[in-house]
Amino acid sequence: MLLEKAISDVKESFQEAILDVTEFSGERSIHIKCDRILDILSFFKEAGFEFLADLTAVDNLTLGGFERFAVVYHLLSHESVERVTVKAYLPEEKPTLRSVESLWKTADWQEREVYDLYGITFESHPNMTRILNPDTFDGHPLRKDYPRRGRIERSDFPLVKRGIRKEDETP
Amino acid sequence: MSRVTFEPLETDSMLLNFGPQHPATHGTLRIILELEGETITGSTPEIGYLHSGFEKLGEDLDYNQYITITDRMNYLSPLCNNVAYALTAEKLIGLEVSKRTEYIRVLMCELSRIADHLLNVGMLAVDLGAMTAFLYGFRVREDIYDLFEAATGTRLTTSYTLVGGLIRDIPKGFDKEVLRVLEEVDEVTDDIETLLNKNKIWLDRTKEIGVISKEDVYSYGISGPMARAAGIEWDLRLKEPYSSYEDFDFDLVIALNGDVFDRYLVRMEEIRQSIKICRQALEKMPEGEVNVDPDLGFSLPSKDEVYNSIEGLIYHFLLYRQ
Numbered sequence: 143m144l145l146e147k148a149i150s151d152v153k154e155s156f157q158e159a160i161l162d163v164t165e166f167s168g169e170r171s172i173h174i175k176c177d178r179i180l181d182i183l184s185f186f187k188e189a190g191f192e193f194l195a196d197l198t199a200v201d202n203l204t205l206g207g208f209e210r211f212a213v214v215y216h217l218l219s220h221e222s223v224e225r226v227t228v229k230a231y232l233p234e235e236k237p238t239l240r241s242v243e244s245l246w247k248t249a250d251w252q253e254r255e256v257y258d259l260y261g262i263t264f265e266s267h268p269n270m271t272r273i274l275n276p277d278t279f280d281g282h283p284l285r286k287d288y289p290r291r292g293r294i295e296r297s298d299f300p301l302v303k304r305g306i307r308k309e310d311e312t313p
Numbered sequence: 314m315s316r317v318t319f320e321p322l323e324t325d326s327m328l329l330n331f332g333p334q335h336p337a338t339h340g341t342l343r344i345i346l347e348l349e350g351e352t353i354t355g356s357t358p359e360i361g362y363l364h365s366g367f368e369k370l371g372e373d374l375d376y377n378q379y380i381t382i383t384d385r386m387n388y389l390s391p392l393c394n395n396v397a398y399a400l401t402a403e404k405l406i407g408l409e410v411s412k413r414t415e416y417i418r419v420l421m422c423e424l425s426r427i428a429d430h431l432l433n434v435g436m437l438a439v440d441l442g443a444m445t446a447f448l449y450g451f452r453v454r455e456d457i458y459d460l461f462e463a464a465t466g467t468r469l470t471t472s473y474t475l476v477g478g479l480i481r482d483i484p485k486g487f488d489k490e491v492l493r494v495l496e497e498v499d500e501v502t503d504d505i506e507t508l509l510n511k512n513k514i515w516l517d518r519t520k521e522i523g524v525i526s527k528e529d530v531y532s533y534g535i536s537g538p539m540a541r542a543a544g545i546e547w548d549l550r551l552k553e554p555y556s557s558y559e560d561f562d563f564d565l566v567i568a569l570n571g572d573v574f575d576r577y578l579v580r581m582e583e584i585r586q587s588i589k590i591c592r593q594a595l596e597k598m599p600e601g602e603v604n605v606d607p608d609l610g611f612s613l614p615s616k617d618e619v620y621n622s623i624e625g626l627i628y629h630f631l632l633y634r635q
């Protein structure tokens with residue numbers, strides 16, 4: 143019951159930012175434009191969805207959607223045991239949106255992960271650096287156009303031959 | 314004679330690398346520490362060493378092949394990951410599995426939970442110098458792993474679930490073995506609590522250490538026993554029951570202080586609740602098939618059929634070629 147009210151309130155207050163509201167096997171999702179993300183999420187937080195269960199991203203390159211990228215926020219209300227998914231759509235060129243680290247500390251690392259793997263940057267994030275890959279890493283591996291099996295990185299590795307190495311032989 | 318002075322030496326802060334390989338870390342983790350003498354003033358963790366790109370690997374696997382990857386997500390309770398993945402895939406497809414499958418999954422999940430909590434408490438204890446509690450826990454943990462081996466064929470990389478069922482039914486006489494192990498677990502949890510609950514060293518090293526407040530739980534998105542130890546009444550099994558958890562009678566375990574000691578207490582009590590659930594699952598275990606109807610086109614035919622009939626073989630390849 144918390145959810146229905148929150149959704150209708152959000153629809154009313156942020157009419158211009160909402161793209162769609164969908165339901166799939168009992169899971170409600172709100173699709174929005176990326177510019178009002180901070181306002182919409184603080185609205186949900188005040189409405190009782192105060193637990194950010196997950197923050198991730200989707201690359202819609204092969205799926206199609208409103209835009210190439212979507213940053214996905216999974217919100218949960220412990221009180222009314224309801225969940226809602228907020229999807230903020232971002233364009234392909236320079237995907238960037240506001241950080242929600244001010245609302246939830248957990249967003250700090252999760253946004254860094256999204257940046258690392260999808261190349262989406264977050265404004266006013268305290269430390270927008272890679273988290274899993276080394277800083278020298280090139281590319282953003284979870285983008286769909288990133289190769290699944292690459293030769294680029296591997297070709298630099300020295301070849302190790304099987305068998306016993308002779309002493310004068312360099313690896 | 315000159316006077317001896319005891320002014321502190323002038324020191325600069327120092328950077329120290331802790332890890333990536335260090336005997337005291339359980340896993341590969343590098344922490345860049347800033348030291349002021351012997352005081353740690355700052356730390357930057359590097360967490361990427363164990364990243365295995367599971368999501369990327371999943372891009373060219375089909376829904377049943379990915380189950381082997383879920384084994385590796387948490388090597389302490391792989392069965393829970395198998396089940397979680399199967400439930401997700403089934404929800405997406407809209408498959409309903411039989412009651413028996415759900416009960417077996419619950420049984421396996423709870424056994425994993427016991428093993429996981431025993432390891433958790435045991436590792437904490439051994440790091441704080443309580444070797445006995447660790448050994449007690451590990452002995453029964455080994456018995457639970459034997460149960461997994463009997464049911465799934467392996468100790469660690471279980472891959473027990475399939476989307477739409479299980480790889481095989483539990484073996485004959487499994488329930489008796491489980492009951493015997495549960496009896497032992499029951500005893501061991503009591504033993505561990507007797508050893509630790511009033512132990513002065515244990516209390517000094519766990520009470521009011523690493524306190525997580527209710528606000529922290531919401532801010533950092535903490536779930537599970539960590540959240541429950543901070544007084545959050547949230548247990549997915551009770552609040553959003555999945556896989557027939559609503560059929561079982563057990564209690565939500567919480568503690569109030571949110572420190573290491575409370576987290577330990579919550580885990581110990583959860584082991585007892587899990588024992589309760591396992592016993593109920595065995596008692597009420599329904600009869601029936603463990604896989605959904607093969608005609609729906611989701612579950613693989615049994616290995617017997619694949620190797621001994623041409624129909625089964627064709628069907629097996631059909632599923633993998635699609």
